[in-house]
Amino acid sequence: MCEIAxxxxxxxxxxxxEPAHSRMSPDIRYPYSDTWPDPTHSRNSxxxxxxxxxxxxxxxxxxxxxSYDGVHSGQVCLPGGKWEPQDAGAWDAALRETAEEAGVADGIExxxxxxxxxxxxxxxxxxxxxxxxxNIPVFQPDVYEVETLIEAPLRAFFQPENIKSFTYQVGNRIINAPFYDIDGYRVWGATAMIICEFLDVLESSKAFIESESCNVHNAQALL
Structure with a gap:
């Protein structure tokens, strides 16, 4: 059963x-947070x-x-990006970026x-x-910003066998990072942390109950 309401x-x-974020955080994040830039001077996205x-x-x-010369090159992420002057706030920026990157411009509640x-x-x-x-969206991904658009079933994130980890090196430190394995794509870092919190919200609300068939028709009626 799915209940949007x-x-x-x-x-x-x-x-x-943060407790939800930490479960999918690379182990470098919190021990070294005292070396971060001041977030009060950060850019919004x-x-x-x-x-x-x-x-x-x-x-x-x-x-x-x-792939490009940048810190997020080749990564799997949610549609999104930085706020532009025309954006009234977080939701406007998310809508605009979803339209630009995935080609879904209207109808998102x-x-x-x-x-x-x-x-x-x-x-x-x-x-x-x-x-x-x-509705089922007709995606039109931007050819410059998107290498691949992945339609990820929500239930895949709940399956324990899809939670894995890998290691990478930063300077002389070996970092362990958990990730969701979604059809062979590695979903990690901030994206995995955000999704982990979202799954906790779903579980606490009973809005999503894993079953063979999710009653999306009832979900639409409950909007």
């Missing part, structure tokens, strides 16, 4: 925040968790960035926001937004 209500309650129904389940789009998360490497404060799109 229950999810909307849960997003207005106190959020899980938004990302979008856009839920939609497909084949009796909930899905959300992820995008794989192309706002359900609420998640806990902002600071990205020290790029000096962004990210404001995650949650939206509902009542």
């Amino acid at each position: 229950a999810l909307r209500r849960a997003l207005q309650e106190p959020l899980p925040g 938004s990302v979008m968790i856009m839920l939609y129904p497909k084949a009796g389940q909930w899905y959300l789009p992820l995008i794989k960035r192309p 706002r359900l609420g926001g998640l806990t902002p998360i600071f990205i020290p490497h790029s000096n962004f404060m990210v404001y995650p937004q949650v939206g509902w799109y009542a």
